[in-house]
Structures are given as structure tokens and as C-alpha cells.
Amino acid sequence: MSRFLETFEKRAARCPERRAFFNSRGGEGSSITFGELSALSDNLAAALAEKAPAGKPVVVYGHKSPLMLVSFLAAVKAGLTYAPVDIAYPADRVSDILAQLDRPLVLSLADGPFVGDAALAGEVWDEAEVRAACAVASEADRSRWIADETPFYLLFTSGSTGRPKGVQMPSRCVDAFMDYFSRLFPSREDGVSFNRVPYTFDVSLFDIIGALPFGYTLFSLESEHEQSMRDTFEALRESGMTAWISTPSFAEMCLADPSFNAQLLPRLDAIILCGEVLRNATALKLLDRFPDATLYNTYGPTETQAVTDIVVDCALATDVNPLPVGYLTSSGGARILDLETGEELGAGQVGEICLFGDTVSAGYYGRPDLTEAAFSVVEEGTGLGQRCYKTGDKGYLDEQGRLFCLGRLDFQVKLNGFRVELADVEQALVRLPEVGEAVVLPVERDGKVSHLAAHVRLADGGEGDRETTRALKAALKQLVPEYMVPKKFVYHDEFALNVNGKIDRKALA
Structure with missing residues (x-):
């Protein structure tokens, strides 16, 4: 039997009126209590156990909504694997996932229509049908709960290119994640965790698995509030957040605004970063802006979830470069x-x-x-x-x-006979005080790498010119061999992030 579900149900019984989730949209349908999440998922689980194809994952299509969490829990309470699919996925990718799952049941919870090929699904339940199933009172049947080697969830990953591949995570692993992740969240009765990234990205599981079963409320930003930093910060200010979870890139983007500090988030006591390399400069900024929060650097691919962490303090961020994970x-x-x-x-x-x-x-x-x-x-x-x-x-x-x-090992390129690690060049660039962030990409001509291009955000927010480029190249030559110095420099006010909150390298290329 799933220890994760056992722990969650005990918490729901203890504080049924406490909010389990809310998003920045506000209004009806934007939040759910622990008691509601428990009861509605029991009801939907009964419907899934009766009508969903046995042994096949249940596809949950949507974005950030309380009903998605209900659906996740309902699937595993019915002994079924859930597979989240985000509305940001293009239609071809969604259809590819359906084809791999061989006509699964789809719960379509998006505001708009389901974009995948419905002919590849066994059935597609729209939001009204899901809500109707949730409204039919049913007795909880714990004998059906997912357990042991049965996959708890299925995350499709492959980055922005290639055919998606589904990572199967057994129920016993989720129990192990809960034990591990929960150590990162301070024990408190009024905790609020930042559930920012899409459910298709493994970082979203930090607070779902590690914080929710122990009474934390999950807070999500609606997409309209991420269109400007002003709207983002206003939503953050109202959230009451105590635990921040994101990629380093999203934190760096917020740090570009001086108002991202402890006055904006006065209750923050934990900052958990994962999914990318945490730069020393970023760590030092976070420690300066949020002196009362514990900063964690964590590591683990989707195929293992996070398996390492370390508390980053000023001494570590100053003395050890790059930072350990x-x-x-x-x-x-x-x-x-x-x-x-x-x-x-x-x-x-x-x-x-x-x-x-x-x-x-x-x-x-x-x-x-x-x-x-x-x-x-x-x-x-x-x-x-x-x-x-x-x-x-x-x-x-x-x-x-x-x-x-x-x-990444696949970030190694061969340039004029030399093997070059792009990450090494990026690390050297961000050591320069003039550089805030840097991404280095290979430029190919006639099927081989002709030179490197450095995409740079300057630390002072200024616009780079030829003189800036000459100065950066000269300084970089003191840190790396000349063949590793990028030929071209492109300057950016900020870097676009992909749906997972990482710097969008494909867009830069």
C-alpha cells in the first residue's frame, strides 16, 4: 500500500478545512481544501476503477488547477498510473504520447479543447464529465491503492526535440521520494510551497510528494500573472509563501529586479533549486536578499528524481566554484x-x-x-x-x-580539432564580474562546428557593444584557452525560459 497516500489521508483527516492548493487567479474553482481533495479523489477513483482501461495509464491533460491534483490522486487510488500532459505541448506531441499508450482514457481539464487526436484515445472525458464523476459519493476502497512496483506516475521527457519517452516511477520510489523531499521543508502548520512548474516537469513533484502530505498548501502562478514581473511579484506578495521551488534560471530572472527580496516574501524560510546548474553569483544574491532562508542546491534527473542536496551558505558560495550538488x-x-x-x-x-x-x-x-x-x-x-x-x-x-x-556530456563539441565543453566556457564567462548570465552554443556550417556564440546578459543590465565584446574576450582569455573563446557575442536583456523554467537554448539557437 502506498505510504504516500496513507500520509496524505492522515493529514486530510487532521486538517480537512485547510487549503491544499490555490492559484493566483482567485475566485471560484481556484482552490481546494485537504478534505475536498481527499473526498473528490475517492469519488473519481471509483469511476476510474470501473471505466478506465485496466493496466493502462490515465492521461490527465491540463495545466495548474485543483482538478488536476484530484485526478492524479484518483488514478493512484484506483490502482492506475497517471500521465500528466500539459496544454503547452503541441498537438503532434500529445498525439504521439497517446499512440504510445495505446488508447488510454484521457481526462481533459484544459479551458480550451483537447488538442490531441481523440481517435488515439479510448475515451476523452471533458471537465464536466470529470466533475460529474467527482460528485458521485463513493466509499474509499484502500484495497485498490497503487503499491510497490506498479508505476505511480509516467512523465514523458525528451526535451524540446525528439520523440517523447515515458519515465515510469514505481509507487515504492514515490514513498522514498517523500521521505527524502520532506527533509527539505521546515515542519510548520502554515507552510505554503511554490508549485510553479508544469506537472510534466519533475521539479513539480518536490512539493506534491514532499510537502503536501505534511500539510503544506501548494501555490501556483496563473500564466496571465507571469506576463510581467510586476504581476508576478504582486501574486507572490499575496501568496504567503514559505518555501520557494524553481529552476535557478527563474530565480535569476526574479533577482534582476531589486524588489525581489525578503520584504516581498517575508515568510520565506526555504529556497530549493533544481533542474540546472546553480551559479555561485546567483546563490550569493539569494543569500543576500533572503538572509533568513535556507538555500538548497539539489540534483537528480527525471529517471531518479532528486537524490542529492546541500545547504549553500556564503562560505560555500564564495570558496567553492562550481558549487557541489x-x-x-x-x-x-x-x-x-x-x-x-x-x-x-x-x-x-x-x-x-x-x-x-x-x-x-x-x-x-x-x-x-x-x-x-x-x-x-x-x-x-x-x-x-x-x-x-x-x-x-x-x-x-x-x-x-x-x-x-x-x-551534459552531449554539450561537448569538437571545434577545429579540439574537444570543447560548452559548460566550461559558460562557467568561465559567469566568473567575469561584468556577466550576469551566459549560454554558449555551437554554430554549424556545412555539417561541422565553425565557431562558438556566447549569449550574454550583462550584470548591470546594460546593452553590450563592440567595446564590451573586446573587453570580455580579453578577460576570458585569462581563464580559458584561446580556442574556447566564442567568436560571436549576442547580448540579451533577459533569457527566454521554456515551459519547464529552464533557459530555452533552442530559441537562442
Whole structure:
């Protein structure tokens, strides 16, 4: 039986009138209490158990709404896997997901029409049908609850290109996540957590799994409030937020405005960042603006969820560059493997990060080829086999057991015969005091990389010119070999973020 569901139901019984979720839109239908979330998901679970195709995931299509949380819980209470699909996905991507799932039931909770090919779904229930099912009182049947190896959720990932692949996360892993994530949220009866990113992105699970079962209220920004920083900040001011969860890029975007500080969010006591490299300069700004909040740097791909964390204080952010992503927990570990031989490397040696332990995914839905390539079983000191995932990330473990992630292995390019790590050039650029943020991309001509282009946001918010470029190139040559210095510099007021809150590299390219 799911310990996550058990913990949530105990909390709902203890504080049924407390808000479990609200969004910045306000008004009717924008919030839900713990008691309502429990009861409505029980009712919908009964309908799903009767009518949803057995053994197939339930697709939940929409964005941020209370009814999406109801649907997630209802699916797992019916013993079914849920697969969130966001309205930001193009129609072709949605249809591809449906095709992979072989005619699943779709709960369409978007304000507009369902964009996927309905012929690829078994049925499509619109919001009215879902609400009607929620309104039929049903007895809770815990014998149906999801458990053990049955996938709890299915997240489709592949970035902005390529065919989406569904990451299957067993119920036992979600229980392990709850144990891990909950450590990051201070125990309090009035906690409010920032549920910003779409449910299709694994960072959204931090507070759903780690905070909600322990009485935290989830707060979400509506898209119309993200159109301007003024509207965003006004919504944040009214939220009463105590725990901030986002990518470093979104935090950096907010930090560009001096009013993003403890006066705006006076109750904030935890800042949890994941999904990208946390720059030292960003960490120091956050510590300066929110001196009473604990800052966590965390790491973990979708295939394992977050498995490491470290508290970043001023001393660490000043003395250690790049920042470590944390220590491994007792439920898992990391091996650093040589890129050529596959042999395990010692402390301080850079290779591919491979994660193993209780939180590793069961693999990709319907893709045994991809699963075999990325997952394996390793034996540890106990003599027991543990599931292992090859992350595709470059990094190392230091003598203290801290893990460092240095970026994606597929961000390596060959330029004029030299192998260049784009992340290395980016790290060098942001060490320059004039640079606020930087993204380095390869420029190809005739099928090969001809030069590098640096996309830069200046620290003072100014507009770069030729003189700025000459000065940055000269300073960069003191940090990296000349062949790693980008030929072209492009200046930006701010970087566009993709739907997951990361810098949109495809848009820059």
C-alpha cells in the first residue's frame, strides 16, 4: 500500500478545512481544501476503477488547477498510473504520447479543447464529465491503492526535440521520494510551497510528494500573472509563501529586479533549486536578499528524481566554484565511470555520473531498447543488486563525498580539432564580474562546428557593444584557452525560459 497516500489521508483527516492548493487567479474553482481533495479523489477513483482501461495509464491533460491534483490522486487510488500532459505541448506531441499508450482514457481539464487526436484515445472525458464523476459519493476502497512496483506516475521527457519517452516511477520510489523531499521543508502548520512548474516537469513533484502530505498548501502562478514581473511579484506578495521551488534560471530572472527580496516574501524560510546548474553569483544574491532562508542546491534527473542536496551558505558560495550538488543519501549512491572504458573512477576524477538506489526508475514505457541502454543493475557492499541509471551528465565525487555536476556530456563539441565543453566556457564567462548570465552554443556550417556564440546578459543590465565584446574576450582569455573563446557575442536583456523554467537554448539557437 502506498505510504504516500496513507500520509496524505492522515493529514486530510487532521486538517480537512485547510487549503491544499490555490492559484493566483482567485475566485471560484481556484482552490481546494485537504478534505475536498481527499473526498473528490475517492469519488473519481471509483469511476476510474470501473471505466478506465485496466493496466493502462490515465492521461490527465491540463495545466495548474485543483482538478488536476484530484485526478492524479484518483488514478493512484484506483490502482492506475497517471500521465500528466500539459496544454503547452503541441498537438503532434500529445498525439504521439497517446499512440504510445495505446488508447488510454484521457481526462481533459484544459479551458480550451483537447488538442490531441481523440481517435488515439479510448475515451476523452471533458471537465464536466470529470466533475460529474467527482460528485458521485463513493466509499474509499484502500484495497485498490497503487503499491510497490506498479508505476505511480509516467512523465514523458525528451526535451524540446525528439520523440517523447515515458519515465515510469514505481509507487515504492514515490514513498522514498517523500521521505527524502520532506527533509527539505521546515515542519510548520502554515507552510505554503511554490508549485510553479508544469506537472510534466519533475521539479513539480518536490512539493506534491514532499510537502503536501505534511500539510503544506501548494501555490501556483496563473500564466496571465507571469506576463510581467510586476504581476508576478504582486501574486507572490499575496501568496504567503514559505518555501520557494524553481529552476535557478527563474530565480535569476526574479533577482534582476531589486524588489525581489525578503520584504516581498517575508515568510520565506526555504529556497530549493533544481533542474540546472546553480551559479555561485546567483546563490550569493539569494543569500543576500533572503538572509533568513535556507538555500538548497539539489540534483537528480527525471529517471531518479532528486537524490542529492546541500545547504549553500556564503562560505560555500564564495570558496567553492562550481558549487557541489550535494551528498548522496543512504537510499542511493553514485558511481563516476570513465567515458572510454566504463571503469569506476576515484575521487576528483571526472566522468559520467551513474546513480543507483531506491529511487531509480523502472525504465521507459514500451521502450525496452532505451531502457536497456540507460539502466542496469549493480552490486553494492550488501551483495544485493541495485538499479542504476546512466545520467549522461559529467561530474565527479570529491574526497568529502560531495557530488559535482559539470553539465551534459552531449554539450561537448569538437571545434577545429579540439574537444570543447560548452559548460566550461559558460562557467568561465559567469566568473567575469561584468556577466550576469551566459549560454554558449555551437554554430554549424556545412555539417561541422565553425565557431562558438556566447549569449550574454550583462550584470548591470546594460546593452553590450563592440567595446564590451573586446573587453570580455580579453578577460576570458585569462581563464580559458584561446580556442574556447566564442567568436560571436549576442547580448540579451533577459533569457527566454521554456515551459519547464529552464533557459530555452533552442530559441537562442
